[in-house]
Amino acid sequence: MDAFSTMLLVTTGSGLVTGLGAVPILFGARVSHRSYDAALGLAGGIMIAAAVFGLIIPGTEQGALWQVMVGVLIGGFVLLVGNSVIPHVHAEYQRWRGHGGAADGNPSIDDRLRRAVLIGGAITLHNAPEGLAMGIAFASGLEEVAFVLAVVIGLQNIPDGFAFAVPVSQSGVSTLKVIIYTTLSGTVPQVVASLFGFALVAVAQGVFPVAAGVAAGAMFAVVFREMVPSSHGHGYADVATAAFLVGFVLLVVVDAVIGG
Numbered sequence: 001m002d003a004f005s006t007m008l009l010v011t012t013g014s015g016l017v018t019g020l021g022a023v024p025i026l027f028g029a030r031v032s033h034r035s036y037d038a039a040l041g042l043a044g045g046i047m048i049a050a051a052v053f054g055l056i057i058p059g060t061e062q063g064a065l066w067q068v069m070v071g072v073l074i075g076g077f078v079l080l081v082g083n084s085v086i087p088h089v090h091a092e093y094q095r096w097r098g099h100g101g102a103a104d105g106n107p108s109i110d111d112r113l114r115r116a117v118l119i120g121g122a123i124t125l126h127n128a129p130e131g132l133a134m135g136i137a138f139a140s141g142l143e144e145v146a147f148v149l150a151v152v153i154g155l156q157n158i159p160d161g162f163a164f165a166v167p168v169s170q171s172g173v174s175t176l177k178v179i180i181y182t183t184l185s186g187t188v189p190q191v192v193a194s195l196f197g198f199a200l201v202a203v204a205q206g207v208f209p210v211a212a213g214v215a216a217g218a219m220f221a222v223v224f225r226e227m228v229p230s231s232h233g234h235g236y237a238d239v240a241t242a243a244f245l246v247g248f249v250l251l252v253v254v255d256a257v258i259g260g
Contacts (some may be wrong), residue, residue: 018186021161041240043159045247063209071213079221135197
C-alpha cells in the first residue's frame with residue numbers, strides 16, 4: 001500500500017473512533033455533571049500530552065525550534081479567532097430554531113444545542129490542523145511519527161466525541177443522528193485536512209515542523225479556552241483535574257510504548 005492510501009486509511013480510522021464517544025448515549029446512559037467534567041478533563045490531558053510528545057518534540061526533531069514555535073502561535077491564535085466567530089454562529093442558530101418553533105419556550109434545549117455547536121466547532125478546529133500534520137508526515141516519509149499521531153489523536157477523539165454527543169442527545173436529536181453527527185465531527189475535518197497536507201508537501205518541502213506546531217497550538221487553545229472552563233463550572237473541578245492527569249499519563253505511556 002502506498003503512502004497516500006495508508007494515510008487515507010489511517011486518518012479515516014482515527015477520525016471514525018470519535019463516534020465511540022457516543023456509545024453511552026446508545027445505551028441510554030444518564031450522564032452526570034461529574035462524568036461529563038471528567039471526560040472533558042481526560043480529553044484535555046490527552047490533548048496536552050499529544051501536543052507535546054506527538055507534535056512539538058517530533059517537530060523539533062525534523063526542523064528548527066523557531067519553526068515549531070511559530071506554528072504554535074499561528075495555531076493558537078487561529079483557534080482563538082475561530083472561537084470569536086462561533087458565538088455569532090450560535091446566535092444565528094438560535095434564531096433559526098426560534099423561527100422553526102421547535103425550541104420555543106424551552107431555553108434549556110437551545111442552550112444545549114449552542115453548547116453542541118461550540119464543542120463541535122472546537123473539535124473541527126483542532127482536528128483540522130491535526131489532520132494536516134498527519135498528511136504532511138505521511139507525505140514526508142515520517143510514517144512512524146504519523147502512526148503515533150494517529151493513535152494519540154484517536155485516543156483523544158473518544159472523549160471529544162462524548163463531550164459532543166451529550167448536549168446533542170439532550171437537545172432531542174435521535175440516537176442514530178447523534179452517532180452520525182459525532183462521528184462526522186471528527187472524521188470529515190481530519191481527512192480533508194490530511195489530504196491538503198499531503199498535497200502541500202508536493203509544493204513545499206520541510207513543512208512538517210510548522211504544521212506540527214500549528215496543530216499543537218490549536219490543541220493548547222482548545223484545552224485552555226474551552227475544556228478547562230467547561231469542566232470547572234459544576235463543582236467537580238478536582239474530578240476534572242484528576243482525569244486530566246490520568247489522560248496526560250495515559251498518553252505519555254502510549255507514546256513511549258509505540259515510539260519505543
